Amino acid sequence: xxxxxxxxxxxxxxxxxxxxxxxxxAEEYNNGLNVESDLRSIKTVxxxxxxxxxxxxxxxxxxxxxxxxxxxxxxxxxxxxDWYAVQGNIWVDANxxxxxxxxxxxxxxxxxxxxxxxxxxPITDAWNGEILFINDSIHAPMYLLPTETQFRLYDVAYAxxxxxxxxxxxxxxxxxTSTANVGNIKVxxxxxxxxxxSAGFMRLYAAPNVGSILVAGNFTGVxxxxxxxxxTGDVINYPTQLRWSQSFGLNSGPITWAPTVTxxxxxxxxxxxxxxxxxxxxxxxxxxxxxxxxxxxxxxxxQSTAAPVFGLKxxxxxxxxxxxxxxxxxxxxxxxxDARDIWVFNGGSFQSLGNQRVKDWFYGQLNQNHYSAxxxxxxTGKNQIEIYYPNQDSTGYCNRMLSYRYDLNIWNAPREVANxxxxxxxxxxxxxxxxxxxxxxxxxxxxxxxxRLVEKDTxxxxxxxxxxxxxLSLFERNNIGLTDSYSKKVQVHRILPEVNGTGNIDxxxxxxxxxxxxxxxxxxxxxxxxxxxxxxxxxQNDARTISIKLExxxxxxxxxxxxxxxxxxxxxxxx
Numbered sequence: 001x002x003x004x005x006x007x008x009x010x011x012x013x014x015x016x017x018x019x020x021x022x023x024x025x026a027e028e029y030n031n032g033l034n035v036e037s038d039l040r041s042i043k044t045v046x047x048x049x050x051x052x053x054x055x056x057x058x059x060x061x062x063x064x065x066x067x068x069x070x071x072x073x074x075x076x077x078x079x080x081x082d083w084y085a086v087q088g089n090i091w092v093d094a095n096x097x098x099x100x101x102x103x104x105x106x107x108x109x110x111x112x113x114x115x116x117x118x119x120x121x122p123i124t125d126a127w128n129g130e131i132l133f134i135n136d137s138i139h140a141p142m143y144l145l146p147t148e149t150q151f152r153l154y155d156v157a158y159a160x161x162x163x164x165x166x167x168x169x170x171x172x173x174x175x176x177t178s179t180a181n182v183g184n185i186k187v188x189x190x191x192x193x194x195x196x197x198s199a200g201f202m203r204l205y206a207a208p209n210v211g212s213i214l215v216a217g218n219f220t221g222v223x224x225x226x227x228x229x230x231x232t233g234d235v236i237n238y239p240t241q242l243r244w245s246q247s248f249g250l251n252s253g254p255i256t257w258a259p260t261v262t263x264x265x266x267x268x269x270x271x272x273x274x275x276x277x278x279x280x281x282x283x284x285x286x287x288x289x290x291x292x293x294x295x296x297x298x299x300x301x302x303q304s305t306a307a308p309v310f311g312l313k314x315x316x317x318x319x320x321x322x323x324x325x326x327x328x329x330x331x332x333x334x335x336x337x338d339a340r341d342i343w344v345f346n347g348g349s350f351q352s353l354g355n356q357r358v359k360d361w362f363y364g365q366l367n368q369n370h371y372s373a374x375x376x377x378x379x380t381g382k383n384q385i386e387i388y389y390p391n392q393d394s395t396g397y398c399n400r401m402l403s404y405r406y407d408l409n410i411w412n413a414p415r416e417v418a419n420x421x422x423x424x425x426x427x428x429x430x431x432x433x434x435x436x437x438x439x440x441x442x443x444x445x446x447x448x449x450x451x452r453l454v455e456k457d458t459x460x461x462x463x464x465x466x467x468x469x470x471x472l473s474l475f476e477r478n479n480i481g482l483t484d485s486y487s488k489k490v491q492v493h494r495i496l497p498e499v500n501g502t503g504n505i506d507x508x509x510x511x512x513x514x515x516x517x518x519x520x521x522x523x524x525x526x527x528x529x530x531x532x533x534x535x536x537x538x539x540q541n542d543a544r545t546i547s548i549k550l551e552x553x554x555x556x557x558x559x560x561x562x563x564x565x566x567x568x569x570x571x572x573x574x575x
Contacts, residue, residue, distance in 0.1 A: 511543025
């Protein structure tokens, strides 16, 4: 019986669970965990480590940026509604219980009262140079100046404008007519419409020839005094309303959101189905998404500040965002996901990234009860978009990450993460100091009191358990054809994986008589990676299609394989 040598290279391998394994190309595989592809290999993902000190409470949101030129900082919220910023290795309370406004003598009419957050609380952020803007969908938007340890709140201040024009950061500018005598207010007087006004999201948009503006949408107002709008305390929703502020420059923010004849602030209704979810800038425009649809806000020519500055039109019916933070900019495109698919947007059209690849698998894995936890980040150091999501085993937090390598156009198998909340790109950290010539991803670990931040892609263990846990890795490919015809059967005698790394690798070989038959696996065998005998003996029964599993569970090393070499004999030919 002749022995044939067949080599299966692992070049640009893409995780493709949506199609039958018999239809996979040579560069696709159908099952995996904690492995990723490179140009010419499949390898175990790297581990993770805790950085900086413990953060008070239970983390719920994480953002990061340069608070000063050389001072890269994280700003984190906990479930109690408190905010903390890191100074060195120490977390400084950045709470806003004592709100400061840009005024000398005027007391804000509405102060910040911490309200507990949950994993479902929509929180969005924006950085303008060294200034951080936060919108938590409960309070008015707030901002943190570079050298301060307290947020400032865009406060209710309409009545103070006459006394201090230009000194009050106006957010809640709506007025109404009083229908009752309340204190010094008489029937027919102009009164503040809302005691509080909040938005579902807020983003920064650098508009060409206009300057930077803040854009917010999906408003909820609580009526102040009895007005023509309703009764005091009534909640009024404006789910498709969009507002934007006056323009401002780098390292600053808008003085007012109130539209006047001398600024470009304005508001309008967006013609989409359902509430506004989030928005993103791209190529000089700003795109506003509901769960279902997408509109574009674009600068238009104007002769004076009294004329409209932006035009609005719908550009796609059916593409939107699943929830806030489900998009990421990458070079000249934007990636995002909605309830329909994972998509890429080039400024002109939306294209599917998941169809016939990972779409059906992903939405089958996604825990429908906790979809609001899903978020996305661009890992520029690895040229990949990362989607953090809760699977069916999740209790509310993201416990898996699915990544797309946009430089290779491949999907990686899912990776385990430890209750990740709002992952952000960051320099890598050594001894509590950021290395500014590196890039990685850092996420907050939710569901745990006084936890720390987690830096991804470092080391050989996960932080899931006390003391860390080994990386359990799996690469599986079914229905491999080792002959030139489906009519032939083969027997596998020996397998030689071209593998690098440390420790051991577990190899399991299986076979089936047809592509539709269940795979029958032989007992798993262990091979030492550094050895003079880099193979395992199989002596498998006759099969038309072959399957392989490569697994590892080492806490001291990782494995990487570029190809598998098979020694096989044809035992049933075309006759």
